[in-house]
Every structure is written in C-alpha cells, then in structure tokens.
Amino acid sequence: MFLQNLVNGIFVGAMYGLTASGLSLIFGVLNIVNFAHGEFIMIGMYITYFAGALLGVNPILSVLISVPVMLILGVLVERFLINRIINSSDMAQIFLTVGLGLVLSNLALIFIGGNYYSVRVGYATESLKLGSLLIGKASFLTFIVTVITFIVVSMMLKYTFIGKAIRATSQDRTTAQLMGVNTGFIYTVAFGLGMVLVAISAALLTIMFPVYPNIGNHFVVICFVIVVLGGLGSLPGALVGGVIVGVIEILCGYYFSMGWKDVVPFLVLIICLLVRPQGIFGTRT
Amino acid sequence: MLKCDSVSVVFGGLTAVNKVSFNVDENEILGMIGPNGAGKTTLFNAICGDAKSATGKVSFEDRDITPLTTDSRCRLGIGRTFQIPQLFETLTVKENIMIGALCRVPNISSASEIAEKIMELLEIKDLGAHYPAVLTIGQRKRLELSRALATQPKLLLLDEIMGGLHYNEVEETVALLKRIREQGITIFMIEHVISAVVSLCDRVTVMNRGGFIAQGTPSEVMENNEVINAYLGRAEDA
Amino acid sequence: MRDKKVCIIILAYTVLMIAISLVGNNFLLDMVVLTGLWAFAAQAWNIAGGYSGQFSLGHCAFFGIGAYTSSILYCNTGLSPWVGMLIGGVIAAIVAAVYSGICNKLKGHFFALATLALGQIMYIASVQLTSITKGSVGINIPFKPGFLNMIFNSRATYAYIILTFVLLLTLFTYFIQKSKYGYFLYAIRDNERAAISLGVRGLQLKMGSFAVSAFFTAIAGTFYAQYILFIDPDSLLVLFLAVQMAIIAIIGGTGSYLGPLLGSVILIPLSMLLRAKINFVSGLDNLIYGLILMAVVLFLPDGLLPFILKIFKNRTGKKAMEKYPKGELNLDAKV
Numbered sequence: 001m002f003l004q005n006l007v008n009g010i011f012v013g014a015m016y017g018l019t020a021s022g023l024s025l026i027f028g029v030l031n032i033v034n035f036a037h038g039e040f041i042m043i044g045m046y047i048t049y050f051a052g053a054l055l056g057v058n059p060i061l062s063v064l065i066s067v068p069v070m071l072i073l074g075v076l077v078e079r080f081l082i083n084r085i086i087n088s089s090d091m092a093q094i095f096l097t098v099g100l101g102l103v104l105s106n107l108a109l110i111f112i113g114g115n116y117y118s119v120r121v122g123y124a125t126e127s128l129k130l131g132s133l134l135i136g137k138a139s140f141l142t143f144i145v146t147v148i149t150f151i152v153v154s155m156m157l158k159y160t161f162i163g164k165a166i167r168a169t170s171q172d173r174t175t176a177q178l179m180g181v182n183t184g185f186i187y188t189v190a191f192g193l194g195m196v197l198v199a200i201s202a203a204l205l206t207i208m209f210p211v212y213p214n215i216g217n218h219f220v221v222i223c224f225v226i227v228v229l230g231g232l233g234s235l236p237g238a239l240v241g242g243v244i245v246g247v248i249e250i251l252c253g254y255y256f257s258m259g260w261k262d263v264v265p266f267l268v269l270i271i272c273l274l275v276r277p278q279g280i281f282g283t284r285t
Numbered sequence: 286m287l288k289c290d291s292v293s294v295v296f297g298g299l300t301a302v303n304k305v306s307f308n309v310d311e312n313e314i315l316g317m318i319g320p321n322g323a324g325k326t327t328l329f330n331a332i333c334g335d336a337k338s339a340t341g342k343v344s345f346e347d348r349d350i351t352p353l354t355t356d357s358r359c360r361l362g363i364g365r366t367f368q369i370p371q372l373f374e375t376l377t378v379k380e381n382i383m384i385g386a387l388c389r390v391p392n393i394s395s396a397s398e399i400a401e402k403i404m405e406l407l408e409i410k411d412l413g414a415h416y417p418a419v420l421t422i423g424q425r426k427r428l429e430l431s432r433a434l435a436t437q438p439k440l441l442l443l444d445e446i447m448g449g450l451h452y453n454e455v456e457e458t459v460a461l462l463k464r465i466r467e468q469g470i471t472i473f474m475i476e477h478v479i480s481a482v483v484s485l486c487d488r489v490t491v492m493n494r495g496g497f498i499a500q501g502t503p504s505e506v507m508e509n510n511e512v513i514n515a516y517l518g519r520a521e522d523a
Numbered sequence: 524m525r526d527k528k529v530c531i532i533i534l535a536y537t538v539l540m541i542a543i544s545l546v547g548n549n550f551l552l553d554m555v556v557l558t559g560l561w562a563f564a565a566q567a568w569n570i571a572g573g574y575s576g577q578f579s580l581g582h583c584a585f586f587g588i589g590a591y592t593s594s595i596l597y598c599n600t601g602l603s604p605w606v607g608m609l610i611g612g613v614i615a616a617i618v619a620a621v622y623s624g625i626c627n628k629l630k631g632h633f634f635a636l637a638t639l640a641l642g643q644i645m646y647i648a649s650v651q652l653t654s655i656t657k658g659s660v661g662i663n664i665p666f667k668p669g670f671l672n673m674i675f676n677s678r679a680t681y682a683y684i685i686l687t688f689v690l691l692l693t694l695f696t697y698f699i700q701k702s703k704y705g706y707f708l709y710a711i712r713d714n715e716r717a718a719i720s721l722g723v724r725g726l727q728l729k730m731g732s733f734a735v736s737a738f739f740t741a742i743a744g745t746f747y748a749q750y751i752l753f754i755d756p757d758s759l760l761v762l763f764l765a766v767q768m769a770i771i772a773i774i775g776g777t778g779s780y781l782g783p784l785l786g787s788v789i790l791i792p793l794s795m796l797l798r799a800k801i802n803f804v805s806g807l808d809n810l811i812y813g814l815i816l817m818a819v820v821l822f823l824p825d826g827l828l829p830f831i832l833k834i835f836k837n838r839t840g841k842k843a844m845e846k847y848p849k850g851e852l853n854l855d856a857k858v
Binding site for chain 1: 625630632633640644647806812
C-alpha cells in the first residue's frame, strides 16, 4: 500500500509541479509573484472544456487551441500591465495581480456562470495494472505529458539563445542588461512561456477536476508552496517541489488524516521560507 | 576603545574576514585601505553586529558587545555610515536625521533641535524639507553622516564617505571630520581617497584578502612594499 | 484640545452619530455598520501593512481568532463578548508577535506568502477542530439582545458602537503616527537595515506593531460575529477577507490614518449598492473592486488620499498638504 501511495503521490505531484512551473518561471525572471496565476489556470481549463464541449476536441489536443490563446493573453498582460510595475514595490506588484485575478474570475462568473463543468473522457475511470500497483489511465497520461513538457522546456532554456537569455535575466537583471540582453523583451517572452505552461497544465487538470470561476484558488496556494520549495525560476525545482508536496500530501492523508493533510503544504512553505528561502534548487540568496 | 579579537566572517565557503585582531584608540582617526573585496565593509558589519556569521570577540569600552544586536550597539555609541547611502526615502532630510537623534532623546521636539544643530554643522540646513530623492551623491553622503552623528556616537565608522565626491567636497569633508574629532569622537574610516587618508589619519591599516597586511602612520604604510604591491601601485598620488 | 486635526475627527464623529440617530432605513444603517467595520479592520491592517511595512495577507487569521474566541466563550460559558473580545485580541496579539518574530528576516513577497500560509492553516484548523469550532457547519449565536451580550435589536446601536471603535482606533493611529514610534515605523518600512544601525529597535517594533494590528483585527472579528450572529470558516478565514483589508487600505492610501477610512467609505457602499441594485449579475461588485484596485496601483500608487488632498489643495490654495507627505508611501522608490 505504501508503494501505491508513493506512486499516486508522484503522479499528483508531477501535475502540481507542471501547474506551478509557469508561476516559477515568471517569479524567477520578472521577480513578481503572480497572484492571478490561479485565474490563468481557470481560463486555460475553460478553453479546454469548451473545445471539448463545442468542438469535440480531446483535452490533450485542446492545447493546440489553448496554447496560442494563452500565449497572446500572456503577452498582452505583460506588455500592458506587468511591464508598468516591474520596478515598483512588492506591494504594488502583489496587488496589481490580485486585482487582475479578481477581474478575471468575476468576468468568468458573469459571462460563463458559477456552474461546475467537467470533461468526460472514456479512460478517466480505467486503470492499468502493474503487478500489485493500480495506475489510473488518466493520471498515467498526464504524467507522460508532464514529463515530456518538462524535458522540452528545460532543453529550450538550456540550449537555445533565448533560453540562455531568460536564465541570465533570472540570475541578474542588471548584468544581463549590460551584456546586451533586451530584458524588456525577455520579460514578455518569459511571461508568455509561463502562460504556455499554464495552458498545458490546465488542459491536463481539466481531465481530473471540474472547472468553475474560483477553481484557481484551489491550485494557486499549492503553486506558491511548490515555487518556494523548488526555488524561484527553477523548472527541475518546480517538478521536484511538486512531487515532494504531492507525496507528502497523499501519505499524510493516508496515515494521518484526510482533513489535516492540507495543512502540510503550508507547514512546508513556512519551514522552507525560514530555513532555506532560496529553495532546494535556488541559487539566489 | 574598540577591541577586535580574532574576528572572522565566513560566507558559505568564502572567508571574507580572517581572524582579524586590532584596537581603535580613544579619539584617534584610524584609516583602513585595501583593494575591493578585501573584506573592509564586512569587518565594519561585524563590528556593528550586522554580519550574521561573524565569530570572534568585539569589545567596546572594555565591555564585550559580541552578543548584542546592531541597534543596541548603536545605543552604546557605535555609529556608522553605509558605502551606498541607505536613506529613508519617504522621510525628509530633517526627519532622516531625527530618526538618529530619537535613539538618544525621548521626544520629537528635542530630536528636531538636535537635527537643526547637525544640519547647521554640516551645512545642509537649507535641504531640511527636501526628500532624499532630489539630493546629489555628495549631499546623500552628507546626510548619511548627519544621521550617524545624530545618534551621538563615541565611535564613528565611516565607509567610503568621500567616494564619488568632487575635489572641493573632499576638502570640505576633511575639514568637517577634523571638527568632529575635536568634539571627542573617535573615527574609524574606510577610504580610497588617499590624500584624505594622509591628511586625516593618525594611523592607517591595510586590509587584503580578509587579513591585515600592514599598520602604521600613513607615511609608513605608503612606503610598505607589500602594500604597494597589493593595492597602491601608484604611491606617488599620495 | 489644542490639536486641530483631533478636533476635526471628533467633530466628524459627532455629526455622524447624530446623523445615525435620524436614519431609520435598515439598508442605510447596514451600510454604515459594514463601512465602519471595514474601516476599522483596514485601519488595523494598516498599522502592520502600511506603517511598519509588514505586508500581511494573513490577517483573516486574526479576524477569525477574534470571532471564534468570543463566540465560543459566549456560547459555551456565557461569558460576555465584551470580555471575550479582549481575550481574543490578546490571543491574536500573542500569535502575531510570535509569528512576526519568526518571520523577521522575510521581506516583501516572502513575508506576504508566509502570512498567507498562516491564514490558510487557521482556516484548515477551524474546519477540522469540529469539537471546538463545529467545523464547516459554523456557530449560531443565539439572539438574546442585551448590552452585556453585545447583541442589539436595532442596527443603529451597532452603528454607534462601531463608529466609536473607529474613532478610538483612528485617534490611536494618529497619535502613534505623530509620536516617535511613527517615525521609527516609517524608518523600518523604508530601510530596516539603516534604521537598526541608527539604534531603532527593529525587531521589537515590528513584533509590537504586528501584535497591535492583530489585536484590533481580532476585535473587528468579534464585532462581526456579534453583528451577523453566525460564523463559519468560509466567511471568516478566507484569503479574500485578508485581501479585502489590504485593498481598502491601499485604495485609500497606506501609511496614513485617513487612508483606510477613505478606502472603506468609497468601496463598501459601492459594492453594497452594486449587489443590491444590480443583483441579477453576481460578481459585478468584485469585478469593480478588481478594476479599481488595478487602476489605483497603476495610476495612483500612493492611493486616493494624496490625490484628493492635492485637488483640495489646488482648489483652496491652502497648504493642506504641508504636514501630510510624511505619510505617503513612495511606491516608485527604488532601493
């Protein structure tokens, strides 16, 4: 049973990690905590849902629609809003994104309504048997997509010129600027890339969770925990942080108490902030 | 007056200050020179209690102050300025100085009087109602010094107070520091402007790679070969 | 009274109290009570978030501690909520002081996240500790009007009480702002390291201001419980509540005793009117909240108060602003 829980934890955690990776990238590069992250996830989930309900598109394939839409949304938000407070106080940054989140979730409430919508896929309830382990087909599928996404984006950050520029900006804004990096452009790229990650993770989340205007609140706090735990701007950190949170959550829920398991991520967050604020993979102090 | 006993500061694997021991005597002006990254500012932080990982013993007026926090060391009489002025940007120049004075006097009106006096002494009286954002580098450094003076220190730690100043401003500051010393305040200063060091300091100490490599009168130090190799190279400037 | 501003504040209070005695409309009274409540809570938040720069997103925890402490004591032992309110305040203050001490080294975003975690932990605790809090079912406070029970038949009585609370807290904040502690808090907010190097007791002042802020927030919680007569985790301990306190203070203008009052007077009636008059579109009030918040952060980063004072100054040609600027939070200042 322990093994089963561990595997479940890893699967859930990897998905959390992917959900947090966009936030992590934005936090790391722009040094902004995006409190509207949950609402972006919500938008991504709605796109996937409506792509399925209206056009009959499979959730995984819906990323073909949601990725470009979210990319454009991200670029617009960065250009017209985030860009203007990049050098402002933390308070201004937090509350611009809080305000944006309020606007987005209430727009959804006004125009789509408060109903819960779920995507039904045939394989959602089916499982694979691996020895004594039971693995849900849906979670297996999301796990594969998550891992592929992580590998592709990490490669991109590591080897392409723009990826290097993003990492340079993340490590030291001023020096990157002095080295000829157009940081304003990099901010936009990083924000857009963050939104692409949000779109992919939202598509996967839609398979397992219903979508409604406030669904973002459900994920955003977990994402903060993962980002702090894994280190700002670190994609491997987000994945490992996500897996840690997922495993701890499932194990605590099983051995301790279902209700109290939700406390664990917050305790992890507080302890991590106090002991190692730069995160497991972070380098900045 | 101030006694450091094998003080070290280690960041991660880097030893910024390595077992430094020295004294600052009553009412002297002690200068400290050395190349960038030698550990001078870190040593200041250790004296002020602002370096978390500092080890060794710091005593002030025969009292062990090692366990004390930065603010209580200030109240004992150790004032400091920062290399890059750390001003309160939403307070006026006068209010900036009053913050320093309020650590000695209990009410606003006497703090305001002290601030007035210090502004007069440092010739920044007409700037009192301005915000730091409009000040020049020289004025910002002057404000740093005023604030530290307002805490009525016995020992003043000055971190490159003349860096980036105009030639005239350096001369003014030298005259000012002489006047401050006449009031009985001991000064320990990091300074790269060698002419100022020579004309002000009774003793100079040279720091390199976390340790002291030479001490003595300014002229002795300037002639020391090790010092010339490590740092000066252009001793003729002095 | 020698102080002109104190006179104006007390005069405004007196006029409001008289006005309330003439109002019979329940909706209007409800509006006054809630505006007062949120002005009080935002004023309390401002002591930590605005003055000492401890930017909290976990104040719902203290609001909840206040509401739960007095209600549990009242429902189980019959203890007067007036006493329970003080007990709740002290508990909240102790929790806040300890937490602020632990998080002393955290700045900006990270402090906000740490306090956010505190609020969420309190939420889960209040859901899970069913034997004490009745979990998500919530606690119904039996309606037994009486002064000792802090339950009243007339909404006007609640309005009198909350306005008096607001008056006292505003005067308290005003005198703090004028005292040396006000200077110290501004110094810590602007540059903590420099403040400490000038002998300011940074840690103690931060812990103290956070505790005072939490104490008053808890009192707001008790008042809320006694007004609504029902509490549950979802109405007290949600992130939105903590965010709302901050929003009101920010829109009005942080770091000044008038900002939270202004923010509340603008936002609460507006959102109540929207909810009452355009009730066929749910979410419109919060949408407008969000839009106003974004507009203020982008265009008036110091809040509406300095903006309004400036207009006032230009109109009258008086130097109304002269004393004010100390309270402005310079959001554009780059360190």
